[in-house]
Amino acid sequence: MGDAGYDEVAEAYDAWVDQQPDRTLLDLIGPVAGLEVLSLACGQGRDARMVARAGATVTGVDTSAKLVDLARRHEAGAALGIRYLLGDAQTLDEVPDASFDGVVCHMALMDIPDLGATLGTVRRVLRPHGWFVCSINHPCFKPPRAGELLDHRDGSVQRVVGQYFTEGEVPAPQRSHDALPPTTHHRTLSTYLNGLADAGLSLVAAAEPAGAADRPVWHSVPCLLYLRCAAVPR
Numbered sequence: 001m002g003d004a005g006y007d008e009v010a011e012a013y014d015a016w017v018d019q020q021p022d023r024t025l026l027d028l029i030g031p032v033a034g035l036e037v038l039s040l041a042c043g044q045g046r047d048a049r050m051v052a053r054a055g056a057t058v059t060g061v062d063t064s065a066k067l068v069d070l071a072r073r074h075e076a077g078a079a080l081g082i083r084y085l086l087g088d089a090q091t092l093d094e095v096p097d098a099s100f101d102g103v104v105c106h107m108a109l110m111d112i113p114d115l116g117a118t119l120g121t122v123r124r125v126l127r128p129h130g131w132f133v134c135s136i137n138h139p140c141f142k143p144p145r146a147g148e149l150l151d152h153r154d155g156s157v158q159r160v161v162g163q164y165f166t167e168g169e170v171p172a173p174q175r176s177h178d179a180l181p182p183t184t185h186h187r188t189l190s191t192y193l194n195g196l197a198d199a200g201l202s203l204v205a206a207a208e209p210a211g212a213a214d215r216p217v218w219h220s221v222p223c224l225l226y227l228r229c230a231a232v233p234r
């Protein structure tokens with residue numbers, strides 16, 4: 001099972017990642033008390049813990065043995081009843097069909113090579129009334145080539161983007177970041193939206209929060225894209 005490069009950076013990722021509740025993610029998820037929720041590609045468990053604190057029974061799955069180990073250590077330090085499994089989001093062989101009321105995949109679809117297989121798995125493990133909430137680097141504003149332009153007229157910073165149509169494995173946007181693997185997967189917005197539709201996941205809501213990061217440009221251009229989908233009855 002490949003770890004998408006996260007075993008190499010697991011300790012650094014654990015130290016770097018923001019542990020604060022993500023309001024946009026939690027608002028899109030909505031009430032979860034009493035629900036069974038899968039945190040897909042859970043990493044060291046930050047979104048699994050957010051959802052467990054909101055009252056859900058949570059299972060976290062990730063392909064990085066080191067991140068799953070760190071997630072279990074967080075659980076051992078402050079128990080929330082989260083179960084962690086080592087598994088591949090593209091197949092999830094260890095998870096039976098229709099096991100969950102909701103699936104959350106926070107900041108991870110870009111790290112998984114086969115989008116169609118992953119979204120098909122999400123639909124398979126959802127119950128008929130189930131929902132899927134994901135967040136990704138915004139595909140329109142974080143393509144393989146991007147930079148920032150200072151407008152000397154008013155001092156504002158603008159985002160300049162290129163290579164939007166270059167899909168596949170590409171260098172990560174934060175190339176020198178030691179808490180992230182060196183590569184990621186870029187896809188166009190239509191690839192994501194069509195992938196969801198093909199898998200039987202119907203878009204219900206989207207969010208593009210401003211100020212998602214501390215660089216000024218992200219206050220006028222969205223850095224992240226969040227989507228909520230409903231399982232389409234079969």
Ligand SMILES: C[S@@+](CC[C@H](N)C(=O)[O-])C[C@H]1O[C@@H](n2cnc3c(N)ncnc32)[C@H](O)[C@@H]1O
Nearest residue numbers: 004006041042043062063064088089106108111
């Ligand atoms: C940026 S991290 C996000 C982790 C966590 N959701 C969070 O927000 O902190 C991306 C995660 O995707 C996981 N991943 C990559 N490929 C995977 C796969 N095929 N199956 C399951 N997890 C995968 C990585 O191991 C990593 O934990």
